[in-house]
Amino acid sequence: MIPKELAKKIRYIQIYTSKAVNDSLAGEYESMFKGRGMEFDEVREYQVGDDVRSIDWNVTARMGEPYVKRYVEERELTVMFMVDLSASGAFGSSGQTKNEVAAELCALLAFSAIKNNDKVGLIVFTDQVEMFIPPAKGTTHVLRLIRELLSFSPGQKDTDISAAIEYLGRITTQKSVVFLVSDFLGENFENQMRVLGKRHDLIAISITDPREICLPDVGLIELEDAESGERILIDTGSAAVRNRYNTFGTDKQKQLKALFRSMAVDHLSILTGQNYLRKIVGFFRTRERRLRR
Template sequence: MLSNDLMKKIRHIEIRTKRLVTDSFAGEYHSIFKGRGMEFEEVRPYQPGDEVRTIDWNVTARTGEVYVKRYVEERELTVMLVVDASASENFGSVQQFKRELAAELTAVLSFAATTNNDRVGLLIFTDQVELFIPPRKGRKHVLRLVRELLAFEPQSKGTDIRMALEKVNHILKRRSIIFLVSDFIADPESYRVALATTNRRHDLIAVDLHDPMESEIGNVGLLAIEDPETGEIHWVDTGSKAWRAAFRQRVEGARAGKVRAFRQAAVDHIDIGTEQDYVAPLAAFFQERYKRLRH
C-alpha cells in the first residue's frame, strides 16, 4: 500500500508534468520523433494510377491478375525509459535526489509520448535488470512508471550500463526511442561500444544526471566520503588546495570521458543537475534537435 507522502508526491509530479507537456513539449516531441515510416497494410487489385513499383509480383503471378502492395504511414512509436537505480542515484545535496529527478523526467517524457499515442516502457537497472515493465499506453500506465521509480528498492547497488543496453536490444525488435537516464559514473570504456551498437538500432538519447557537490567540494576540513556503490569510506582533507585541485581535475577528466563516449557513439545527450529546473535543458534539447532535422 502506498504511503500518503508517496501518493502526494506522485500527484504533484502528475500535475506539474502534464501542464509542462501541454504547454511546451507535446508538439516539439511530435516534431522531432517521427514514426517508423511506411508500414505494409494489404495487397489489393491494381487500379489506374497505381505506381508500377508497388506491384506484388508474387501474388500477380499466382492469381493471373495484377495486385499491388498498399502501405500506410506508421506514426506509433515505442519509447523505452532505461533508468539507473544504482546507489549513486540516491545522492542529492541541494534540492532533490537524482532518483526523484529521474522520476519527474520519466513523467514528462511519458506524458509527451502518450499525448502522441505512443507506447512507453520502463527498465530499471543496477548491475542487473531490477524491473522491466513492457511498453503500453495511457495515463494509468504512466503513473505506474512514476510510482515504481519513486518506491522501488533495488536488490543491488552497482551499475552496468552495457548490460542494460544489451538487454534492451534483445527486448526491442523494432526501432524505438530509448532514453538512458543515469549519472554515468562508470568508466566510459565499459559502455562506449554498447552506446554505439544501440544507437545504430534505435534512437538513443543519454540523460546525464549530476549533483553540484559531485564536482565541487569547498574547504570544510576533514571529510568522510563514502562510495555509494561500494560502501568504501575515505577520509580526505578538503583544506588542502592540492587535494581540491586534484579532485577538480579528476571530475573534469571523468566529464570529458563521458562526453567523448557520447560523441563517438553519435548519441545525443541532455545534461541536467539536481540543483536546476530540468525544463530549460530539456527544452533546449528539443529545440536543438528540431533545428537539425530542418537542415
C-alpha cells in the same frame, strides 16, 4: 495501498509534468521524433503539382481520370526508458537525489509520449535488470511507471549498463526511442551503446550532482563510494585539494560528453537542482534543427 507521502509525490509530479507538457514540451516532442514510416491514407483525384510516381494506375484506369495514393506519417512510436537506480543515484546535495530527478525526467518525457499516442515501457537496472514493464499507452500506465520509479528499492548496489542494453536487445526487435538515464559511473559499456545507437533512436541522459564536480570549503569530510563502500578522508580546507577534485569532476564530464559524441549518440546532461525543463526544451530544439539539415 500507496503510502501517503508517495501518493502526494506522484500527484505533484503528475500535475507539474502535465502542465509542463501542455505549456512547453508537447510540440517539441512531436517535431523531434518522427514516426516509423508512411502508411496509406486514401486515394484522391490527381492535382497539379502531385508527384506522378504516386499515381494509382488501377484506380486511374477504372475511373478514367488520374488518381493518386496519399500517405501520412505513421506517428505511433515505442519509447523505452532504461533507468539506472543503483546505489550511487541515492546521493543528492540539492534537495533531490539523482534517482528522484531521474523519476521526474522520465515522467515528463512519458507524459509527452502518451500525449502523442506513443507507447512507453520501463527497464530499471543496477548491475542486473531488476524490473521490466512492457510498453503500453495511457495516463494510468505512466502513473504506474512513476510509482515504481519512486518506490523502487534496489536489490543490488553496483551498475552494469551493458547488462541492461543486452536485455533490451533480447526483448525487442522493433526500432524504438530509447532514453538511457544514468550517472554513467559504470564501466565497459561503450561497445554495447554503439550497437544500441545503431538499432534504436538512443538518447543518453546523464544526471550529475553539483558536489560530484565541485567541493565547498567545509573542512575535513569523509566521502564514501555508495557502490563499493570505499571511504576516503578529504580536507576541503585545502585549496589544492579542492582544485584537484574540481578538475577531476570537470574532466570526467568532458570525457563523457566526448564519448557520446564519438558514438554519435545524442546526450543531454542534467545537473540536480537546475531547471531541467528548460534544458530538455533546448535539447529538443537543437536536435530538431540538426535533423532537418
